[in-house]
Amino acid sequence: EVQVVESGGGLVQPGGSLRLSCAASGFTVSGTYMSWVRQAPGKGLQWVSVLYSAGDTYYPDSVKGRFTISRDNSKNTLYLQMNSLRVEDTAVYYCAKGRVGDYWGQGTLVTVSS
């Protein structure tokens, strides 16, 4: 059964760092696109990053230079390293499998506040 489970969220001060994890089962993260998508409280979905199977990574301007997407093939896990966090980064962060996002986790909440 295909499943993705996010973890690592929490409360962090502005300027701080956090690393999110997305543990996958039922498929290999290295064999497909993997993305992070976030949703601020009461707001819509926002694309955050993508990691292609070949290893290429891409980000929107809002997080470029601050966030890094990566994977550990041995652990079949996707990561999102978030640095220089801002209040506006507060959101539920989802990881999604594949180019079309055919499987999503339940999300992990990141709160950036002093």
Next chain:
Amino acid sequence: QSALTQPASVSGSPGQSITISCTGTSSDVGGYNYVSWYQQHPGKAPKLMIYDVSHRPSGVSTRFSGSKSGNTASLTISGLQAEDEADYYCSSYRSSNTWVFGGGTKLTVL
């Protein structure tokens, strides 16, 4: 990087059909057949309903269909049911290896 444009809300009665539009530009919706639609119930993760403009994943009801004309994609739900009440989001590939979502549409089943 602006979002795709969706109506904030749509409504319909059980059994009716509704259509949700998603308007972009030639750099995203109009330029690629990589439009997806997601359904999200309150407090839940998004669920893929349509991908690549008009393809339905296994297990998604045939009442859901997608199409595209120019820079506007559409999601049509026929035979509305109470369980269809949710938020719906479109997304599209945008040039330079980026992706963009619409602002979301709240569907109310009257």
